[in-house]
Amino acid sequence: MEEKINTDSKEHAVEILQQLNEYRKTGRHCDFMIKAGSEELPVHKNIMSASTTVNNLRKNAINLHCNVSKKLPSLMSWMDLDEKFISFLMESNETKAKEEGKCKMLLAWTKHDIDERKECFLGLVMKFQLTKMTLSYRRFLVENEPLIFESMQSIQSLTLSILDSHGDISSKDFNLPKNKQLVVFDQTSQRIHSLDVADKTWTPMQTMDQAIIKKLYSAVMMESYIYVICTNKLFYRLEYAESNAKWEQMANTNLQYACVVALDGFVYGIEYGKSSNIMERYDPSNNRWTRLANKSLILACESLVAADGKVFCIAGQSKQQYRATNQVEIYDPVTSTWSMDNRSLNEARYYASATATEEGIYVIGGYVNGKSLLTTVEFRSSVTKAWVMLKPMKTARHWFGSCVIDEEVYVIGGNGNPANIEEYDPEIKEWKIIETIPGKNIFPRATVAISI
Incomplete structure (x- = not known):
C-alpha cells in the first residue's frame, strides 16, 4: 500500500x-x-x-x-x-x-x-x-x-x-572628564578622605600606614598614584583608585622636609622646613631620586608649583635675615637650568601655598616677617607674566594646602583656621567658604586633587 x-x-x-x-x-x-x-x-x-x-x-x-x-x-x-x-x-x-x-x-x-x-x-x-x-x-x-x-x-x-x-x-581614545575630588590626610581616623566639592560629600578611602601617620610632611598626585614624603626621608605611594591597594615604600629621598610637585611624569622636591638651595627629581620608571642643579637662592618655606612646563620656587624666607622675600626662581627641565623671574611678587611672604590652573599661578596667604598671617592672593598670568593682586581670602592662613579642581582654586587647613575649606571662582573673582571639616585633624600641607 x-x-x-x-x-x-x-x-x-x-x-x-x-x-x-x-x-x-x-x-x-x-x-x-x-x-x-x-x-x-x-x-x-x-x-x-x-x-x-x-x-x-x-x-x-x-x-x-x-x-x-x-x-x-x-x-x-x-x-x-x-x-x-x-x-x-x-x-x-x-x-x-x-x-x-x-x-x-x-x-x-x-x-x-x-x-x-x-x-x-x-x-x-x-x-x-x-x-x-x-x-x-x-x-x-x-x-x-x-x-x-x-x-x-x-x-x-x-x-x-x-x-x-x-x-x-573609538570614543575610548578620548579621555572623558572624570569626577575630581579633594583628598586630605586625617590623623584622627588614620586614613585619607576625599571630598566631592560639587555635592559636599566626604568618602573615607584607604588607611595610612603607621610610618606615614607619624612622619607625613607633604603629598603630590601623579598619574594613578598619590606620593607622600615623610620627615625621615621615606617616600611612599598609593594607587588610590584601587580600594584594596597598600602603600608601597619607594626609594628614599635626601630631602628631610620636602615640598613636592609633579611635572611631566616626574616628582620634583625641594627642602621646605630648613634653608636650602637643593632640588631633587624622582623618576618612577627606575624608582630613583636624582640631584639637580642648585638654585641661586638659599631659602626656606618657599611655595613650589609646576606651570608652563617649568617648576617655580616662589618667595620664601631668606637665611641671612630670616625675612620674607618676593623673588621668583624658575627651573627649566629642558635645559636643566635656573633663572630669576624678572617680575617679583607684589608682597613678600613665606609659608604661603601655590597652585596653578591653565591660566596661570596663584600664590595664596602666608606669613610676613613674624608679624601677621596673610589673606592676600596674587596671580601670575601665563600670557602677561605679571603678578596682580586678587581679592583676599575670607580667612588668613599659613602652612596650609591648596589645589585646583575644574579651574577653581581650593585652600584647606592652615594654622589660621584648619577647620574650613575656601573656594575661589576665577569667573566671578570671589572667595567663599564651602565646607567645614569637624572631627578631622588634617595634615596641613598634604592636600591633593585626584580624578576618580
Whole structure:
C-alpha cells in the first residue's frame, strides 16, 4: 500500500522549499528570468507569483544581485514590491548586492511613494554596513540626500562610519572628564578622605600606614598614584583608585622636609622646613631620586608649583635675615637650568601655598616677617607674566594646602583656621567658604586633587 504523505507537516514544507531552492541554484525547472542590468536571475514563475507576501521562502529561494538604475521587467515592477520584500532584501545576508547598491535601490523605491515609504527607509538605512560604502557616496548622502536629513540618527551613523574608515578610532581614545575630588590626610581616623566639592560629600578611602601617620610632611598626585614624603626621608605611594591597594615604600629621598610637585611624569622636591638651595627629581620608571642643579637662592618655606612646563620656587624666607622675600626662581627641565623671574611678587611672604590652573599661578596667604598671617592672593598670568593682586581670602592662613579642581582654586587647613575649606571662582573673582571639616585633624600641607 502506498505510504501516505502528511502535507500538514512543517518538516515536509521545509523540505519542499529546500529542494526548490536547490533547483533554482542549478537552473533546473526554472521557467522565468528576472533581469537587473546585466544580471540575470532564473526563478520559478509559480513560486514568485505565490510569494508576494514573502515569508520563509525569502530566506531560501531569493539570491538577487540588483542594479537600481534598471527596472525589473515583466512579472512585477521593482517599484511595486511590498515593504516586507524590500526589507528582506536590504537585511538579508544572502543577497550579493553591495551596500551602496542596496542603498541606491532603497532610495529609488522610497521616492516612488515617499509619503508611504519614508518610515521604512529611515529604519532600513540604519541597518546597512556603512563602512562598506565608498567614502564619496557616503559624503554625497550627507550633503545631498533630503531623506537623510529626516533622521539625526542617520546623519550620526553616516558620520561615524566616515570616521571609522580612517582607522581604528573609538570614543575610548578620548579621555572623558572624570569626577575630581579633594583628598586630605586625617590623623584622627588614620586614613585619607576625599571630598566631592560639587555635592559636599566626604568618602573615607584607604588607611595610612603607621610610618606615614607619624612622619607625613607633604603629598603630590601623579598619574594613578598619590606620593607622600615623610620627615625621615621615606617616600611612599598609593594607587588610590584601587580600594584594596597598600602603600608601597619607594626609594628614599635626601630631602628631610620636602615640598613636592609633579611635572611631566616626574616628582620634583625641594627642602621646605630648613634653608636650602637643593632640588631633587624622582623618576618612577627606575624608582630613583636624582640631584639637580642648585638654585641661586638659599631659602626656606618657599611655595613650589609646576606651570608652563617649568617648576617655580616662589618667595620664601631668606637665611641671612630670616625675612620674607618676593623673588621668583624658575627651573627649566629642558635645559636643566635656573633663572630669576624678572617680575617679583607684589608682597613678600613665606609659608604661603601655590597652585596653578591653565591660566596661570596663584600664590595664596602666608606669613610676613613674624608679624601677621596673610589673606592676600596674587596671580601670575601665563600670557602677561605679571603678578596682580586678587581679592583676599575670607580667612588668613599659613602652612596650609591648596589645589585646583575644574579651574577653581581650593585652600584647606592652615594654622589660621584648619577647620574650613575656601573656594575661589576665577569667573566671578570671589572667595567663599564651602565646607567645614569637624572631627578631622588634617595634615596641613598634604592636600591633593585626584580624578576618580
